[in-house]
Amino acid sequence: MGYAIAEAARQAGAEVTLISGASLADPKGMTVVHVTSAQEMHDAVMQRFATCDAVIKAAAVADYRPEHTASRKIKKSDGPMTLTMVRNPDILKALGEHKKDQLLVGFAAETDHLEDNAKKKLNSKHLDMLVANHASDGFASETNKVTFYFADGRKQAFERMQKQQVARHICNALAGLFEMSVSK
Numbered sequence: 001m002g003y004a005i006a007e008a009a010r011q012a013g014a015e016v017t018l019i020s021g022a023s024l025a026d027p028k029g030m031t032v033v034h035v036t037s038a039q040e041m042h043d044a045v046m047q048r049f050a051t052c053d054a055v056i057k058a059a060a061v062a063d064y065r066p067e068h069t070a071s072r073k074i075k076k077s078d079g080p081m082t083l084t085m086v087r088n089p090d091i092l093k094a095l096g097e098h099k100k101d102q103l104l105v106g107f108a109a110e111t112d113h114l115e116d117n118a119k120k121k122l123n124s125k126h127l128d129m130l131v132a133n134h135a136s137d138g139f140a141s142e143t144n145k146v147t148f149y150f151a152d153g154r155k156q157a158f159e160r161m162q163k164q165q166v167a168r169h170i171c172n173a174l175a176g177l178f179e180m181s182v183s184k
Contacts, residue, residue, distance in 0.1 A: 001058045001107075001144070001163055001166070001167070002018065002020060002056075002058035002059055003018070003020070003024055003027060004163045004164050004166070004167035005056050005058055005167040005170055005171070006018040006027060006030060007027055007164075007167070008164065008167035008168045008170070008171045009056070009171050009174075010027070010029050010030050012171050012175070014171075015030075016029075016030035016031070017030065017031040017032075017033065017048060017052070018030055018031070018032045018033070019033045019035060019041060019044045019045055019048075019059075020032065020033070020034065020035070020059070021034065021035060021036065021059075022034045022036070037065070038061045038062060038065060038088035038089060038091075039088070039089060041059065041061060041091060042088075042089040042091045042094065045057075045091055045095065046091075046094060046095075046098070049095060049098060049099075049102065050100075052102060053101075053102060053103065053178070054102055054103040054104070054105065054174055054178075055095055055102060055103075055104055055105065056105040056170065056174070057091060057092050057095065057104070057105065057106050057107065058107050058131075059091075060107070060109065061088060061091060062088055063087065063088060064085040064086065064087060064088060065085065065086060065088050066083055066084070066085060066086075067084040067085065067086045068084070092104075092106045092125045092127070093124075093125050095125075096124075096125040096126030096127060097126065099126060101181070103128045103129075103174060103177050103178065103181065104125075104126065104127050104128050104129075105127065105128065105129045105130070105131065105170065105174060106121065106122070106125055106127045106129075106130050106131070107130070107131045107132070108121050108130055108131070108132045108133075109132075109133055109134070109135040109137075109139070110132060110133075110134060110135060111134070111135045111136075114132055114133075114134060114147070115132075115147075115149075115155075117132075118130050118132035118147070118149045119149060122149050122150075122151060123151075127151065128150070128151050128177055129148055129149070129150050129151070129173060129174070129177060130148070130149045131146050131147075131148055131166075131170060132146065132147050132148075132149060133145060133146045133147070137160075141163075142162060142163060143160050143161060143162055143163065144160065144161070144163055144166050145158065145159065145160040145161075146158055146166055146169075148169075148170075148173055150173075150177075156173070
């Protein structure tokens with residue numbers, strides 16, 4: 001979804017920086033920053049945040065990581081192995097805590113209580129807009145069925161559509177938020 005949004009934003013005339021894992025080919029016409037961990041993504045995003053007008057945080061970064069990593073193979077031994085997990089930095093929360101005039105868009109894939117959880121995330125992370133979907137709707141699919149929730153209380157639901165169309169709707173909604181912020 002992130003690559004589709006980056007392309008839609010570029011086509012709309014935005015100067016785009018895409019921060020991503022190295023899973024897909026680099027899109028043309030934008031700056032691409034590759035990261036390999038949640039911490040690297042956090043650092044790359046936070047380093048650039050002060051100079052941007054908006055962040056659309058579409059990456060589904062893992063909430064946890066192993067406390068310790070091994071640089072080589074772990075030999076099998078008798079008994080169980082325990083893997084201790086620690087929290088990754090919450091990138092969206094950090095952005096919300098540091099935002100000044102930037103617009104911030106987040107995503108939520110929920111398994112239940114979609115609207116309640118979406119509104120909680122919108123408010124707790126200080127977002128201007130949240131794109132929400134049921135977890136079963138968007139993963140490993142070319143389509144998605146989303147609902148936009150806005151900080152001013154508005155809600156906009158869409159029927160299932162191609163992800164490129166969802167991306168254009170996100171960019172159009174963001175443009176509307178820019179217009180509203182300029183007219184204040």
